Structure formats: structure tokens, C-alpha cells
Amino acid sequence: MKKLDFTTTIVVDQTPKEAFEAINNVRGWWSGEIEGLTGKVGDEFTYRYKDLHYSKQRLAELIPGKRVVWQVIESSINFVQDKNEWMDTKIIFDIAVKDDKTQIRFTHEGLIPQQECFEACSNAWTGYITDSLRNFISASRTKDQDFKAVFLVDQTPQEAFDAINNVRGWWSENIEGSTDKPGSEFKYHYEDVHRCEIRIIVLIPARKVVWLVMDNYFKFVEDQSEWKNTMIIFDIAKKDGQTEVRFTHQGLVPQFECYNVCNDAWTYFVRTSLRSLIATGKGGPTRKDEKETRSLSV
Structure with missing residues (x-):
């Protein structure tokens, strides 16, 4: 027994x-x-x-x-x-x-x-x-410390959901792997500065997308665990006739050495690039193998 x-x-x-x-x-x-x-x-x-x-x-x-x-x-x-x-x-x-x-x-x-x-x-x-x-x-952390970005668009929640899953369209054209199926994994890299592996753990059409960072490397920080096992969350909801997209990088907190760089980068990629992809069909991702001039890439 x-x-x-x-x-x-x-x-x-x-x-x-x-x-x-x-x-x-x-x-x-x-x-x-x-x-x-x-x-x-x-x-x-x-x-x-x-x-x-x-x-x-x-x-x-x-x-x-x-x-x-x-x-x-x-x-x-x-x-x-x-x-x-x-x-x-x-x-x-x-x-x-x-x-x-x-x-x-x-x-x-x-x-x-x-x-x-x-x-x-x-x-x-x-x-x-x-x-x-x-x-x-x-008690180890308050949720208010997590990096967040919020914006509104006129498109439907489903259109926002579809755009979020088109990761190459707003984050980086260098993404490798599937980005629109539960359980699938994809890789991101920017030159030799940053690379990470991400698993999609939640996909609820028109409502929610959650990624888990499985592995990560930053060239410019000492603690290589800063992104590992953090979660990247997109909450989608109707709000006053528009669609609200609420982005949270759960575990990305001001105490991290990478925080300022990642804050600037996510602010651009979420509030500018992703928002533009949803609203106009065209985002501003890092182009394939381009030399990024702005110090925004995460």
C-alpha cells in the first residue's frame, strides 16, 4: 500500500x-x-x-x-x-x-x-x-512594485488579443518559436545583450495572456536571475466603449539592477509599439537583426 x-x-x-x-x-x-x-x-x-x-x-x-x-x-x-x-x-x-x-x-x-x-x-x-x-x-513584495503599463484603444478585445499574440509585430522580429498556442515556447534575443526563453501558460481569447520567463540572460547586470521565473501578463477588458490593455511584468521591481532599462523598454514596446499594432495594424518592433539605436531593448 x-x-x-x-x-x-x-x-x-x-x-x-x-x-x-x-x-x-x-x-x-x-x-x-x-x-x-x-x-x-x-x-x-x-x-x-x-x-x-x-x-x-x-x-x-x-x-x-x-x-x-x-x-x-x-x-x-x-x-x-x-x-x-x-x-x-x-x-x-x-x-x-x-x-x-x-x-x-x-x-x-x-x-x-x-x-x-x-x-x-x-x-x-x-x-x-x-x-x-x-x-x-x-509580504515579500507588494503588487504595486511590479512594472505596469496601461492603455486604451478603440479596437475590440479580440483584436487586442490577436495583436498581443503577434509578438513579432510589436516586440521583435527576431522571435523564434510559436507565440499563439498554450504551452508553446519562444525565444527572444537582442544582439549579445539580452536573451530569454518564454512559455505561454495562459491564453483566454479576448481576456488574458500570461507568459512565464523560463530562462534569461542580461549582459549588463550582475544577478542573472532577475527575470527568471517572473510572469508577463496582459489583461484585456472593455472599458467605457473602448478596450483596456493592462500589462504587468510580475516580479520586475525597482530593486532590480535591470529595472530602469527594462522600464524604458517595456514602456516603448507596450504603450507605443503594441498600441500602434492594435490601432493601426503596424507596430514598431526591433527589426530582424537591426542595430538598435535607442537604449530601449529588453
Whole structure:
């Protein structure tokens, strides 16, 4: 019979990258009594609650924006007969995009109902994950920090939707791959300055488009994770007889080194180029292999 490992799931508005970073800040949501390092594979840290529970974890797997795995290498639970019930178990955080939100699935692999500690430990984990971790992730950033651009056009929501999916028509003619099917992926590059890989995760005709940035490289920044696992969202709606397009790059925040350049670039490509493509049928994308003169390309 399959073991019934304890598991619970939460959904947050923040990006996979932000969820990943919050999970690794273990002192921020589990306990201030954590001792040791919690940031890279091979790091070890201890948790202690009074004289009732002690455990030592080793970071076994870290996939930015996707997965965190701890291996319990020492444990002593003093309120049960078998004090080693946590030994050699794994604590797993699986992170994934769900619509335009982020889902974190927590599993304590090896924590099963047959164990004496199960009720107390599952109740504790439920509180730490569904309340403490969820609140910690949500407090890591306010939505108001995300880059946004909004404009109105006279065309229909469907016409706006179709233009958004014609990415070569308003962002760059150097796009490689399909840009109008759910689950498809495409690549963008600008000279040797910027390249990224994007997956289309939501397509709702005349209403919504969501992209997930799978990989990214900037030549001009130190932190190469700045765009990775962020989401690019287009919300389309009728407003007073016109169509409103609301663009959000969720996770592109002022703290990023790339922010000023990306702010200027998205402002042009969204408010000028995309708007023109919707309104007139002609946008202003980066032309194929052209040497861009304005310092706007993202």
C-alpha cells in the first residue's frame, strides 16, 4: 500500500522566484532558532523547539523557482516512543505556476499516519505552511512594485488579443518559436545583450495572456536571475466603449539592477509599439537583426 506522506498546498500571488527565495529564508517563516546556512546545496541547519523537538536538515536539492528538498539527517522527538521518526525523511517544496499565480506543494516524505508523531507534526506543518510561509511570501513584495503599463484603444478585445499574440509585430522580429498556442515556447534575443526563453501558460481569447520567463540572460547586470521565473501578463477588458490593455511584468521591481532599462523598454514596446499594432495594424518592433539605436531593448 502506498505511504500517505503528509502534504499540503498553498497558492500565492507572488512569482515562483519570490516563493523560492522566501522558502530558503527559513528563519523568516519556520523559526528564529534556526542555526546554520539555508541557501545552497549541501548547507546544513538545525531546528529546535524547547526540549521537545530537534532536527538537522541538509539541503539536498535546489532548483531556482521550482523545487527545494531537505534531507533530515538528525532528529530527536521527545514526546513519542520512537524519537527517530523523522530520520532520513525528506521535506519537499514543489513550486509551479498555476494560471497567473504560484502554487507551492509541500510534502514531508516519510511523515505518515502510522507514526506516533503524525498528528502533532501534521498540525504543526499545516500552520507553518498555510499561515506562516504563505504570509511570509505574500509580504515579500507588494503588487504595486511590479512594472505596469496601461492603455486604451478603440479596437475590440479580440483584436487586442490577436495583436498581443503577434509578438513579432510589436516586440521583435527576431522571435523564434510559436507565440499563439498554450504551452508553446519562444525565444527572444537582442544582439549579445539580452536573451530569454518564454512559455505561454495562459491564453483566454479576448481576456488574458500570461507568459512565464523560463530562462534569461542580461549582459549588463550582475544577478542573472532577475527575470527568471517572473510572469508577463496582459489583461484585456472593455472599458467605457473602448478596450483596456493592462500589462504587468510580475516580479520586475525597482530593486532590480535591470529595472530602469527594462522600464524604458517595456514602456516603448507596450504603450507605443503594441498600441500602434492594435490601432493601426503596424507596430514598431526591433527589426530582424537591426542595430538598435535607442537604449530601449529588453
